[in-house]
Amino acid sequence: MYATEKSGGELSGGGPSVRGMTDAIVVEGLVKRYGATTALDGVDLTVAEGSVLGLLGPNGAGKTTVVRTLTTLLAPDAGRAEVLGLDVVRDADRVRAVIGLTGQYAAVDEYLTGFENLEMVGRLYRLGKREARKRAGELLERFDLTDAANRPAKTYSGGMRRRLDIAASLINRPRVLFLDEPTTGLDPRSRLAMWEFIAELADGGTTILLTTQYLEEADRLADRMVVIDSGRVIARGTADELKAQVGGQRLEFTVTDAAVLPRMAVRLRPLGLDDPVVDEQARRLSLPVSGGAEVVAEALRLLDGDTSQIFDVGLRRPDLDDVFLALTGRVAETDTAASDATTVGSAR
Amino acid sequence: MSSLSIAVEDGLTITRRNLVKVKRVPELIVFATLSPIMFVLLFRYVFGSAIPIEGISYAEFLLPGIFAQTIVFGSTITGAGLAEDLQKGLIDRFRSLPMAPSAVLVGRTVADLALNALSIVVMGVTGLIVGWRIRSSFGEALAGLALLLLFAYAMSWLMATVGLLVRAPEVVQQASFIVIFPLTFIANTFVPTNNFPAVLKWIADWNPVSAVVQAARELFGNTAPILQTSDVWSLQHPVLYTLLWSAVLLAVFVPLSVRIYRRTASR
Numbered sequence: 016m017y018a019t020e021k022s023g024g025e026l027s028g029g030g031p032s033v034r035g036m037t038d039a040i041v042v043e044g045l046v047k048r049y050g051a052t053t054a055l056d057g058v059d060l061t062v063a064e065g066s067v068l069g070l071l072g073p074n075g076a077g078k079t080t081v082v083r084t085l086t087t088l089l090a091p092d093a094g095r096a097e098v099l100g101l102d103v104v105r106d107a108d109r110v111r112a113v114i115g116l117t118g119q120y121a122a123v124d125e126y127l128t129g130f131e132n133l134e135m136v137g138r139l140y141r142l143g144k145r146e147a148r149k150r151a152g153e154l155l156e157r158f159d160l161t162d163a164a165n166r167p168a169k170t171y172s173g174g175m176r177r178r179l180d181i182a183a184s185l186i187n188r189p190r191v192l193f194l195d196e197p198t199t200g201l202d203p204r205s206r207l208a209m210w211e212f213i214a215e216l217a218d219g220g221t222t223i224l225l226t227t228q229y230l231e232e233a234d235r236l237a238d239r240m241v242v243i244d245s246g247r248v249i250a251r252g253t254a255d256e257l258k259a260q261v262g263g264q265r266l267e268f269t270v271t272d273a274a275v276l277p278r279m280a281v282r283l284r285p286l287g288l289d290d291p292v293v294d295e296q297a298r299r300l301s302l303p304v305s306g307g308a309e310v311v312a313e314a315l316r317l318l319d320g321d322t323s324q325i326f327d328v329g330l331r332r333p334d335l336d337d338v339f340l341a342l343t344g345r346v347a348e349t350d351t352a353a354s355d356a357t358t359v360g361s362a363r
Numbered sequence: 364m365s366s367l368s369i370a371v372e373d374g375l376t377i378t379r380r381n382l383v384k385v386k387r388v389p390e391l392i393v394f395a396t397l398s399p400i401m402f403v404l405l406f407r408y409v410f411g412s413a414i415p416i417e418g419i420s421y422a423e424f425l426l427p428g429i430f431a432q433t434i435v436f437g438s439t440i441t442g443a444g445l446a447e448d449l450q451k452g453l454i455d456r457f458r459s460l461p462m463a464p465s466a467v468l469v470g471r472t473v474a475d476l477a478l479n480a481l482s483i484v485v486m487g488v489t490g491l492i493v494g495w496r497i498r499s500s501f502g503e504a505l506a507g508l509a510l511l512l513l514f515a516y517a518m519s520w521l522m523a524t525v526g527l528l529v530r531a532p533e534v535v536q537q538a539s540f541i542v543i544f545p546l547t548f549i550a551n552t553f554v555p556t557n558n559f560p561a562v563l564k565w566i567a568d569w570n571p572v573s574a575v576v577q578a579a580r581e582l583f584g585n586t587a588p589i590l591q592t593s594d595v596w597s598l599q600h601p602v603l604y605t606l607l608w609s610a611v612l613l614a615v616f617v618p619l620s621v622r623i624y625r626r627t628a629s630r
Contacts, residue, residue, distance in 0.1 A: 086459045088628040111461040122456035126384040138376045139462040141369070167387060183456065 039064040039191050039222035040085065044094035047080050047246075054080045056246035057094065062224055062239075064190075067217045069237030070226040071335075073343065077246040078226035079119060082195045085224065086116045098191055112140075115184030115192045119199065121176035122183075125169040129160050129179050132168060133186060140187045147186075154182040158212065174205030181212065191222045198232060210235060230335030244343050257338045263288075266314060268300045269327040276300050282317050286310065304330070370463035377457075377470020378477075381444070385478065395478050399433050399486040406553060407493050414554055418587030422494035427507075427579035428552035430486060431572055434479050434515035435547055441475045441519040442526030442535040449530050455628055464625050468617075472519040479515045483508065498584030507582030514575050514605055517612035524620040527627055551576050551598075557591060568595040571608040577601035 040062035047055040055077045062068040070078050083089040085096055087107040096103045101110045123132050130151050137147025155164045158178040163171060168179060177197065184192060197213065198206040213236055217223055227233050233240050234254045242250040242257070250257055266286075270276060273295040280291045280300060287302040294301070304310050311328060318325075385391050406429060411421035448454050448467070457467050487495070497504045522539065529535050549566050550556070550573040556564055567573050578601035580586050597604040 083455075083628055088455055088458050090626070108461050111459060114459065116456070116459040118452045118455045120452035122452035124380060124384075124453060125451075126387045127380060131380075131383065135376060135380055136456075136460065139373060139457070139460045139466075141372075141461075 037064045038062065039066075039099055040068070040224060041097045042081070042085070042094070043096070045081065045084060045091050045096060046093035047077075047084065047089060048092050054246055055084070055091070058243065058246065058248055060241045060248065060251070062222055064222050065217075065220045066238045067213075067223040067225060067236055069233030069240040070224060070243065071228075071230065071233050071240055071339070072226075072243040073228065076243045078243065079195055080246075081243070082116070082118075082193050082224065082226060086114060086193050087111055112187065113190055115187065115189035117177075117181050117184045117192075117194050117197055119195045121173070121180040123168045123171075123176055123179050126167055128165050128167055129155055129171070129175075130164040132179060133183055136183045137186045142186070150186055154185060158182045172205075174201055174208065177201060177205070177209060178212070181209075185216075189221070191224070192216065194223060194225045196226055196228065198227070198229065206232075230339060234335055242339070242342055250338070250342050254335065257335065258333045260338065260341070263303060263305055264330050264332045266302045266304045266310060267327075267329055267331050268314075268325060270298050270300070270324045271326050272324050273298045275321075275324045278321070279318060282319070282321075283314055286314055286317060298326075301331075366463070370465050370469070373463040373466030374469035374473065377466050378473045379470075381470055381474035382477065385474070391478075392481075395437075395482050396485045399429070399482050400489045402429055402433065403486055403489045403493065407490075410553055416555065416590065418589035419585065420494055422490065423496060423498075423585040424580075424590075425553065426486070426490040426495040427583055427585055428550075428576045429490075430483055430511055430579055431514075431550075431575045432547040432552055433482050433486060434511055435518055435543055435572060437475065437479045437482060437515060438518035438522040439536050439539045439543070440478065440522075441471055442522035442529070442539065443532040444471055444475070445523055445526035446530050446532040446535050449527065449627065450532065454624070458625075458628065465621050468520075468523050468620055468624055472516060472523060475519050476512060476516050480512060483511060495585075499582060503582045503584070507579045510578055510582065510602065510605055511575065513609050514571070517609040517616075520616040520620060521612055524616050524623060527620060527623045546570065547572055551592075555590070556593065564593070568593045569597050571605065573598060574601040574604040574608070578605050 038061045040060070042058055042060045045055050045058040046053070058077070058081060060068070060070075060081075070081060072078050080089065084091050085098060085103055087103050087110050090104055098110050099113055101113070103110050123129075124135070127135065130148075133151035133154055134147050137150050138144070140147075142150060152161075152164075155161050158181065160175060160178060160182070163175060168176060171179065181194070181197065194213065198209050201209060210232070213223065213225070217236070223236075225233070225236060237254075239253055240251065240257060241248055250260065252260075266283075268279065270279070276293045276295060276298070280293055283291055283300070283302055287304055289303045291300050291302040293299075302314075308330070311330065314328070315322060385395075403426070406425050407422050411425065414421060416424045445454075445468070448457075448471075454467065463469075499507075522535070525539065526532075526535050529538065549559075549563055550570045551567060552572065556567040556573070559567055574597050577592060577598050581601065586592075592598050
């Protein structure tokens, strides 16, 4: 059933024009200013119920501001936002009762134990003492924190804190979950584990809005994506649609001696959809092509045995990094940046 | 559930949370108890050996003063605690929950009130050992304690507003030092004000801390007929003046800090 809803989501979500009963999140013309700075400059987006939307953008693009508005932490200066049909300004209290939020920093009380953290949040959702404790136990179990349940969160690793934070946002079984950069600063293994948890939640039918700087993350988890930059939506669609915007696949050769590249370029020209691009520094030749493996065979035939200098050859499909570069003119955060973030995170 | 009972319940949940921290961070207890003990001993024996107070021992003169100084300094804990919660993203978490908007502030100020009460008890016991005496009735002494705690609670709300606006725990503590030091020293806290320069004397006379101290001295019976107090209205009616200040502080800063809280989010 959710699979159906999800594929439906792929058709209707993301765009401002198509709206239906099934949209869990509707954002129209959202504007937020901080003094002279415009953080959001008319953002429109929708998220179909039961689907996952990846909100992408570089640092300072406005991703967190969107999340804070939708979770009632900030009041917009113009435009409106609804969660499950409830206005985030007028019905803020009712919105809070149906959403879960995991912010950028693992918002757990480090002096409380994992169990106490969850119990406290449960109490604040007014679950009652017994139910809050029961729910805390269930979630600790689910997020592999049972062994650490009675240790202060201060002693947790970054990944454990993040898991505890997500567990806290799930206490009230929210129908809509906001995850603001849920894996920033996590080591690769914790990130993979987090992805599995998020995918599980999505499979269970939770509507998720996820912000991330990691394109791989969005590609893996999100049904649809919205790319924002400087407070505006600059692209939206599925991963494939976004990739199609950037262009098709390329044939790439890497050689051991750059001197052979001009000769190769002449020989390969008839195979390409456009002129080959030669990067002598990287000793690389790149050629826009269409077709599959046979293109590679054809290319090698055109080179006519002159292949002794070839170090590597392959078909490359554009990934979201290419999308990002094409859309914003900037290189997206890479995993190098991710490991930097880890250092900064632990220093803080 | 009525919104009042929700506010009380959520406030208690947050109070418990803050008190758990006190339990888990022994340094906090140490600071809340050791530094007052140190102050009592230092002032009692350093100032006490040089400052003769007519008609009364210095220990008796000192203790109400040091009670007031300690609770005023204690209020910075409220501001620093809130700034820390804000910095760590906890306020974002709380604000995304359907809880009473006053709860985080109530929970913080009530927990700090408990800490202040503990400080006063520890100082009081230390004081009794080094020569302080309560010379009033049990009821008056209790009223003195209550008045001190009321003023401490009101100051906590003022510092709550500061904490939410300043947002950095270290800055809250250092900035408030600059204000609180003169506030507690340009007063009758440690020495009689009779020989202050005119301007300082005027400030000391109307300084609410002076009134708190004078009220505590009267309620604990630590006064002497020969000991002259300024004849300004504030020191002739110190209990009333303290109550007025507490009421004004609460009336201004409770609604103000709740309002700021409702719009605040970490950056």
